[in-house]
Amino acid sequence: MLVASFECSETSKLQNSKLFKVFCLVGIVGFGACVPKYRIKAGEIASVWGEDARRIEDGLGILEKSVPALDEDAATLAVEASRNALVYSGISAKEIGAVFVGSESHPYAVKPTATIVAEAIGAAPNLTAADLEFACKAGTAGIQCCMGMVASKMIKYGLAIGSDTSQGKPSDALEYSASAGAGAFIIGSDKESVAVIEDTFSFTTDTPDFWRRPEAEFPSHGGRFTGKPAYFKHVTSAAKGLLEKTGTAPKDFDYVVFHQPNGKFPRMVAKMLGFEEAKLSPGLVTPVIGNTYSGATMIGLAAVLDEAQPGARIFVTSFGSGAGSDAFVINVTDGIVEKRKKGVKTVKEYIEDKHYLSYALYVKHRRKLKSL
Amino acid sequence: MKSGSALTWRLIPNRYRLIGSHCETCKENFFPTRPVCPSCRRKGKMVEKKFKGEGKIYSFTTVQVPPEGFELEAPYVLAIVELSEGPRVTAQVVDCSENDLGFGTPVEMVFRKIQEEGKEGLIHYGFKFKIKK
Ligand SMILES: [Zn+2]
Numbered sequence: 001m002l003v004a005s006f007e008c009s010e011t012s013k014l015q016n017s018k019l020f021k022v023f024c025l026v027g028i029v030g031f032g033a034c035v036p037k038y039r040i041k042a043g044e045i046a047s048v049w050g051e052d053a054r055r056i057e058d059g060l061g062i063l064e065k066s067v068p069a070l071d072e073d074a075a076t077l078a079v080e081a082s083r084n085a086l087v088y089s090g091i092s093a094k095e096i097g098a099v100f101v102g103s104e105s106h107p108y109a110v111k112p113t114a115t116i117v118a119e120a121i122g123a124a125p126n127l128t129a130a131d132l133e134f135a136c137k138a139g140t141a142g143i144q145c146c147m148g149m150v151a152s153k154m155i156k157y158g159l160a161i162g163s164d165t166s167q168g169k170p171s172d173a174l175e176y177s178a179s180a181g182a183g184a185f186i187i188g189s190d191k192e193s194v195a196v197i198e199d200t201f202s203f204t205t206d207t208p209d210f211w212r213r214p215e216a217e218f219p220s221h222g223g224r225f226t227g228k229p230a231y232f233k234h235v236t237s238a239a240k241g242l243l244e245k246t247g248t249a250p251k252d253f254d255y256v257v258f259h260q261p262n263g264k265f266p267r268m269v270a271k272m273l274g275f276e277e278a279k280l281s282p283g284l285v286t287p288v289i290g291n292t293y294s295g296a297t298m299i300g301l302a303a304v305l306d307e308a309q310p311g312a313r314i315f316v317t318s319f320g321s322g323a324g325s326d327a328f329v330i331n332v333t334d335g336i337v338e339k340r341k342k343g344v345k346t347v348k349e350y351i352e353d354k355h356y357l358s359y360a361l362y363v364k365h366r367r368k369l370k371s372l
Numbered sequence: 373m374k375s376g377s378a379l380t381w382r383l384i385p386n387r388y389r390l391i392g393s394h395c396e397t398c399k400e401n402f403f404p405t406r407p408v409c410p411s412c413r414r415k416g417k418m419v420e421k422k423f424k425g426e427g428k429i430y431s432f433t434t435v436q437v438p439p440e441g442f443e444l445e446a447p448y449v450l451a452i453v454e455l456s457e458g459p460r461v462t463a464q465v466v467d468c469s470e471n472d473l474g475f476g477t478p479v480e481m482v483f484r485k486i487q488e489e490g491k492e493g494l495i496h497y498g499f500k501f502k503i504k505k
Contacts, residue, residue, distance in 0.1 A: 037467045069466060069467060069484070070444055070445050070485075071445065071464075071466065071484040071485040071486070071500070072484060072485070073485060075495075075497065076482075076483050076484050076485060076497065079483040080482065080483060083483075107495055108495070116497060119388050119389075120388040120389065120483050120497070122389055122422075353505070355467070364444065367444075
């Protein structure tokens with residue numbers, strides 16, 4: 001069990017009042033998202049396989065999903081999200097001491113995506129960089145790496161990205177959800193943060209719910225096994241662990257973000273833990289962009305930070321198959337008001353900027369034909 | 373465009389970050405990088421310059437019959453973009469069709485895949501443009 005403990009002298013004060021200023025050691029200095037422009041409707045996919053569109057939409061809670069352009073991959077989405085985060089933060093890329101890119105669709109098997117991102121944003125060469133893999137939670141694992149490095153003063157700023165262009169086998173249930181997107185977070189000291197990360201807690205086991213061997217083009221999954229022993233067990237365990245560690249309860253939070261493989265699981269887990277639906281919906285983007293895998297929790301959190309006011313408290317729990325969850329308690333500071341004025345493209349603006357594809361064009365975009 | 377690792381590597385500052393040149397003598401900007409100022413010659417003093425990545429459409433066309441390696445992407449829009457700092461560059465304009473473009477349409481730089489050398493070779497990345505909203 002990974003337990004990062006941060007000394008927060010004013011934690012107790014923070015629990016009793018929303019009128020607080022500065023507390024812990026690290027936080028989010030800037031953030032950005034990226035969602036490709038192309039979409040395909042669940043109904044369009046359903047019609048190809050003779051499925052009932054309404055049954056799919058209701059069953060999965062997904063109306064449409066994002067599809068990458070032919071020249072987009074996990075690296076290009078990561079670069080665009082990171083450039084947005086840099087503009088938002090106002091810091092110089094040269095001050096970034098670490099770049100971690102979490103993905104399960106890194107463009108190369110050997111050749112780090114993090115090097116491409118670091119070079120493209122102008123952070124190279126004086127920094128450390130690495131790619132991370134943990135199914136859909138590799139991005140939040142990157143946030144934790146950056147938290148430790150910033151808190152120990154190894155680096156001034158760290159950049160953690162979750163980015164994926166995920167694939168589902170044609171006609172598999174995953175085909176309705178597997179989509180593309182990225183979220184990037186610059187972690188730095190609490191004093192310049194737009195949101196302070198009060199604490200984090202993780203829960204990890206060896207659970208074979210979803211996997212892909214090196215030679216396989218598409219992932220395999222344990223069907224119904226992906227639910228109870230995987231997603232629900234890990235998300236609830238990490239969430240309960242952090243609630244207990246921080247002495248908080250669901251009622252203390254204004255927003256909650258869960259990993260969102262579909263539109264249904266996060267709603268169910270919110271109910272199980274006692275978070276009201278109204279706190280979940282601002283960060284629930286899967287119904288309109290699909291499951292962006294490593295990007296999912298990150299984009300959900302970015303959507304919340306796009307609208308949250310100073311003093312708001314956010315509870316976040318990611319999930320990665322295999323399996324594990326990272327939970328965070330995040331408190332929005334006054335600093336967010338000024339930085340929001342920079343006009344960085346919001347998650348909502350990315351969601352609304354869309355162009356629909358037919359299934360035929362979608363097949364071309366995802367190179368699902370043998371000869372492509 | 374297909375090229376060895378060394379050439380690809382040398383072009384990274386140009387392609388990834390729009391690094392060009394500026395002549396401190398005549399104040400002119402150049403993209404891509406130039407070692408010598410064509411106007412000032414030996415009197416010129418060239419320094420590295422990072423372009424902002426904003427510009428407007430100077431001219432454009434749709435490529436229907438693409439060169440090798442770009443078959444999947446056709447039809448695509450190719451344009452000459454005048455950067456706000458002066459130089460003109462030729463690049464693809466993504467996520468649009470030519471019906472969305474006009475002369476002077478404002479565009480901004482995006483980072484995209486330019487070409488893949490088959491399934492085993494290098495992936496070349498670099499700047500393209502999209503319409504600035
Ligand atoms: Zn000159």
